[in-house]
Amino acid sequence: MALTLEKIRAARERIVPYIVKTPLLRLPALDEYFGCRVFAKAECMQITGAFKLRGAFNKVLQLSPDELARGVAAASSGNHGRGLAYAAKALGIPATIVIPDTAPQLKVDNILALGARVVRCGLAERFEVAERVVKETGAVMVPPYNDEDIMAGQGTIGLEVLEQEPAVEKIVVPVSGGGLIGGIATAVKALRPEVQVCGAEPAAAPRYSVSLREGKPTKVTVEKSPADALVANMPGSVCFPYVERNVDGMAAVSDEAILRAHKKLLFEGKLLAEFSSAIGLAGVMEGKIPVRPDENVCFVISGGSISPEQLDRLKTIEE
Amino acid sequence: MALTLEKIRAARERIVPYIVKTPLLRLPALDEYFGCRVFAKAECMQITGAFKLRGAFNKVLQLSPDELARGVAAASSGNHGRGLAYAAKALGIPATIVIPDTAPQLKVDNILALGARVVRCGLAERFEVAERVVKETGAVMVPPYNDEDIMAGQGTIGLEVLEQEPAVEKIVVPVSGGGLIGGIATAVKALRPEVQVCGAEPAAAPRYSVSLREGKPTKVTVEKSPADALVANMPGSVCFPYVERNVDGMAAVSDEAILRAHKKLLFEGKLLAEFSSAIGLAGVMEGKIPVRPDENVCFVISGGSISPEQLDRLKTIEE
Numbered sequence: 001m002a003l004t005l006e007k008i009r010a011a012r013e014r015i016v017p018y019i020v021k022t023p024l025l026r027l028p029a030l031d032e033y034f035g036c037r038v039f040a041k042a043e044c045m046q047i048t049g050a051f052k053l054r055g056a057f058n059k060v061l062q063l064s065p066d067e068l069a070r071g072v073a074a075a076s077s078g079n080h081g082r083g084l085a086y087a088a089k090a091l092g093i094p095a096t097i098v099i100p101d102t103a104p105q106l107k108v109d110n111i112l113a114l115g116a117r118v119v120r121c122g123l124a125e126r127f128e129v130a131e132r133v134v135k136e137t138g139a140v141m142v143p144p145y146n147d148e149d150i151m152a153g154q155g156t157i158g159l160e161v162l163e164q165e166p167a168v169e170k171i172v173v174p175v176s177g178g179g180l181i182g183g184i185a186t187a188v189k190a191l192r193p194e195v196q197v198c199g200a201e202p203a204a205a206p207r208y209s210v211s212l213r214e215g216k217p218t219k220v221t222v223e224k225s226p227a228d229a230l231v232a233n234m235p236g237s238v239c240f241p242y243v244e245r246n247v248d249g250m251a252a253v254s255d256e257a258i259l260r261a262h263k264k265l266l267f268e269g270k271l272l273a274e275f276s277s278a279i280g281l282a283g284v285m286e287g288k289i290p291v292r293p294d295e296n297v298c299f300v301i302s303g304g305s306i307s308p309e310q311l312d313r314l315k316t317i318e319e
Numbered sequence: 320m321a322l323t324l325e326k327i328r329a330a331r332e333r334i335v336p337y338i339v340k341t342p343l344l345r346l347p348a349l350d351e352y353f354g355c356r357v358f359a360k361a362e363c364m365q366i367t368g369a370f371k372l373r374g375a376f377n378k379v380l381q382l383s384p385d386e387l388a389r390g391v392a393a394a395s396s397g398n399h400g401r402g403l404a405y406a407a408k409a410l411g412i413p414a415t416i417v418i419p420d421t422a423p424q425l426k427v428d429n430i431l432a433l434g435a436r437v438v439r440c441g442l443a444e445r446f447e448v449a450e451r452v453v454k455e456t457g458a459v460m461v462p463p464y465n466d467e468d469i470m471a472g473q474g475t476i477g478l479e480v481l482e483q484e485p486a487v488e489k490i491v492v493p494v495s496g497g498g499l500i501g502g503i504a505t506a507v508k509a510l511r512p513e514v515q516v517c518g519a520e521p522a523a524a525p526r527y528s529v530s531l532r533e534g535k536p537t538k539v540t541v542e543k544s545p546a547d548a549l550v551a552n553m554p555g556s557v558c559f560p561y562v563e564r565n566v567d568g569m570a571a572v573s574d575e576a577i578l579r580a581h582k583k584l585l586f587e588g589k590l591l592a593e594f595s596s597a598i599g600l601a602g603v604m605e606g607k608i609p610v611r612p613d614e615n616v617c618f619v620i621s622g623g624s625i626s627p628e629q630l631d632r633l634k635t636i637e638e
Contacts, residue, residue, distance in 0.1 A: 023344055028366065044589045047347065263627075270363045270591040270623040304589040308582075308634045315627045 003148045003242055005190035008155040008183065015057040015153060018090055022046050024164035024298065027269045034284050036291035039168065040265075041161050044273050044304025051154055051180060051302050052083035052144070058153030059142050060087045068093050070138040075130035077103030078229055079303050080144040085116035096139055098130040106307060145179025146236030155183025161298050162191055170297045172280035172289060175199040175208055175250070177232040178239030180302060185246035198249040200283035202227040206252040211235050212244060225255050226262075226313065229276035229303060251288035256317075258282045263314045265301075275310070277302045322467045322561055324509035327474040327502065334376040334472060337409055341365050343483035343617065346588045353603050355610035358487065359584075360480050363592050363623025370473055370499060370621050371402035371463070377472030378461050379406045387412050389457040394449035396422030397548055398622050399463040404435035415458055417449040425626060464498025465555030474502025480617050481510055489616045491599035491608060494518040494527055494569070496551040497558030499621060504565035517568040519602035521546040525571040530554050531563060544574050545581075545632065548595035548622060570607035575636075577601045582633045584620075594629070596621045 022042045030038040043051040060072060071094030074084050081097040088095035095116040099108055100123040112118055121129040134141050143150060157180070161171060171188060173181040185197040201208050204225035211218040211234065219234040235243065262278035265271055280299040283289040291297050341361045349357040362370040379391060390413030393403050400416040407414035414435040418427055419442040431437055440448040453460050462469060476499070480490060490507060492500040504516040520527050523544035530537040530553065538553040554562065581597035584590055599618040602608040610616050 020345070020347055023342055025342055025364070026339070027364065028339055029364070029368070042589070045344070045346065045348070049348070049589070266591055267625075267627070270361070270368070272585055272589040272591060306586075308586070308630065311627065311630055 003151050003155070003183070003186050005187060007148070007152045008159060008187045011058040011152040012156045012159055014061045015054055015156065018057050018087070019053055020046055021160060024161060025271065027271070029268045030264060033264055033268070034281055034291070035293055036284065036295045036297040039165055039296060039298040040269065040271060041157060041298055041300045042271060043157065044271065044277060044301050048079070048082045048086045049304045050079035050083060051157060052079040053086060054156055055150035055153035055179060056080070056083040056087040056142060059147065059149045060091060060093070062149060063140060067140050070140065071095055072142050073130055073133045073137070073139040074098070074142050074144065075126040076144060077107055079305060081111050082107070082114070084142050085111045085114035088116065089114050094139070096133050096137065098126050098133060100126050104307070145177035146238045148238060151179050151183040151186070151239060151242065153183070154180045155187040157300060158184035158187030162188065162195070165296065165298060167296050168195060168298045169295050170196040170198060170291065171300065172198050172200060172283065172297060173300045174230060174276055174279045174302045175201040176230040177236040178208065178243045179236060180300070181247060182239040182242035184300070186242050189246045196248040197246060198251065198289050199243070199247055200251045200253050200279040200289065202230055202258070202279065203252040203254050205231060205233065207232055207234050208243065208250050209252045211240060212250055226258050226275040227279055229274055230279065249289060251283035251286070253279050253283045253286060253288060257286045259313060259317045261285050263317050266314070271301060272304050272306065273301045274303045274306045277304070322470050322502070322505050324506060326467070326471045327478065327506045330377040330471040331475040331478055333380045334373055334475065337376050337406070338372055339365055340479060343480060344590065346590070348587045349583060352583055352587070353600055353610070354612055355603065355614045355616040358484055358615060358617040359588065359590060360476060360617055360619045361590060362476065363590065363596060363620050367398070367401045367405045368623045369398035369402060370476060371398040372405060373475055374469035374472030374498060375399070375402040375406040375461060378466070378468045379410060379412070381468060382459060386459050389459065390414055391461050392449055392452045392456070392458040393417070393461050393463065394445040395463060396426055398624060400430050401426070401433070403461050404430045404433035407435065408433050413458070415452050415456065417445050417452060419445050423626070464496035465557045467557060470498050470502040470505070470558060470561065472502070473499045474506040476619060477503035477506030481507065481514070484615065484617060486615050487514060487617045488614050489515040489517060489610065490619065491517050491519060491602065491616060492619045493549060493595055493598045493621045494520040495549040496555040497527065497562045498555060499619070500566060501558040501561035503619070505561050508565045515567040516565060517570065517608050518562070518566055519570045519572050519598040519608065521549055521577070521598065522571040522573050524550060524552065526551055526553050527562065527569050528571045530559060531569055545577050545594040546598055548593055549598065568608060570602035570605070572598050572602045572605060572607060576605045578632060578636045580604050582636050585633070590620060591623050591625065592620045593622045593625045596623070
């Protein structure tokens with residue numbers, strides 16, 4: 001059941017009728033500031049506003065008729081829950097999303113609007129509650145990243161980037177559990193091993209920087225950060241080997257850099273991302289991901305879930 | 320010296336080394352809300368953040384060696400001044416931009432950063448001061464819209480839209496003096512007369528709605544509006560005949576609709592525009608520009624000059 005280029009290609013065949021081939025944008029207004037030729041793979045323009053839809057569809061489209069009848073479940077307050085709820089609606093099957101009480105009402109409303117059943121609970125008990133839902137309803141639990149079918153779905157982004165910009169030399173990917181970068185790196189290294197794939201994770205939650213050094217998935221403390229979509233406390237055990245084998249670098253990026261890069265991406269690049277998705281640009285800005293002025297660097301802008309109130313944080317960020 | 324398709328094609332040949340071919344984005348997240356298949360021609364991603372660069376380059380690249388040596392001048396606090404300053408810098412010639420005291424410091428700084436000489440003065444006397452600059456320095460005055468070379472430059476957007484999305488059925492364009500829509504409509508009607516071109520202007524400054532009804536350029540009162548880049552008090556005399564001949568509709572759009580459409584474009588479409596540039600979507604939202612659910616409608620997002628503070632206005636806008 002290993003993740004292979006063939007599985008990623010099969011995922012693409014499977015999900016292509018349901019997703020958007022998001023634009024790969026050339027953003028010359030950012031070149032001077034970030035010191036390279038900037039491209040953005042705008043997954044913030046994906047349906048439901050994030051790449052998570054790709055993995056969710058690849059998983060759900062492989063369920064048996066029996067499983068489909070019982071439906072799907074996940075514990076998530078964010079992009080994964082919304083993506084899964086959308087996929088379930090598109091296929092006409094039931095979905096239950098367990099959402100912690102700490103999640104903003106907007107996110108709950110977005111998931112409810114897709115017709116999913118929502119179960120609220122305390123933050124600490126959300127996985128336990130999701131397990132109970134699975135036991136009671138027979139629903140299939142769809143994991144957010146630690147699964148080869150999920151990774152294969154996210155890896156379709158790698159196929160698209162290579163086709164949309166064959167001159168790409170480096171791809172920079174936001175990192176949490178490792179499903180996105182694991183999928184992309186596996187696709188890219190199979191097709192074009194000379195193209196570099198680099199990860200960027202919050203210094204506030206450096207699970208991959210630590211784990212790659214230790215040579216095994218290692219738990220870290222997760223501090224609060226504006227990168228609130230990148231909160232895994234350790235690499236996914238399924239994801240880790242693919243990341244270890246295929247990734248050329250991993251930067252642990254400061255909160256301040258994330259906000260500064262986000263402001264540049266929005267006001268100069270004109271693209272609205274969630275804070276987490278500016279982390280690759282931030283890693284380059286901090287010099288933690290080396291680039292050359294003539295290098296074609298593609299930043300995966302993984303999602304765009306952000307509120308007007310959150311944008312207030314940019315006012316105190318200096319140019 | 321009439322504006323023709325040939326002149327617009329020649330403009331394109333002339334300016335193509337200097338400008339960005341901006342992306343034409345498919346934004347499916349907006350379809351349901353606006354009731355059509357939404358495309359955006361993202362001139363907010365143009366160098367200097369607005370389409371104005373196209374006309375400025377087309378003008379400056381046709382100056383004689385003598386004129387180039389004397390340089391260029393304009394009275395503008397906004398996108399035209401910035402575009403002209405950039406074009407002058409790219410060609411290594413002097414530029415003087417007259418900016419009223421009322422303009423925000425950020426805009427002044429952007430123009431100074433391009434190496435232009437800036438002359439400040441009272442708002443009412445800016446054209447007089449610009450004329451004096453021309454007399455003193457021999458500089459060539461570059462008008463913001465009322466000029467066929469400027470219009471030909473802006474019309475290159477029409478050529479690009481037809482190439483980038485041959486299935487386009489309607490193009491919606493923000494309107495002030497009429498240089499942008501006049502150029503685009505002339506190109507589009509010459510090549511694909513069945514493609515509709517519609518204008519959208521602020522109800523707070525309905526110079527084209529009134530003038531088209533009167534059959535001649537007519538002065539109107541300009542009220543304050545969030546669409547602060549669309550402030551001409553009457554159609555350009557050069558522009559008006561091209562608009563009258565080639566345009567299929569003209570909507571006068573409310574301020575509230577502009578802000579609501581802008582918020583949708585930003586938070587659902589993930590694209591940062593200036594308020595003025597959301598006016599086409601707003602016109603559709605208000606039902607003043609008719610569309611069908613299966614219709615391919617391209618909205619020209621003319622610019623993206625906006626500050627974090629301006630975005631505060633979106634907080635009070637209901638969904």
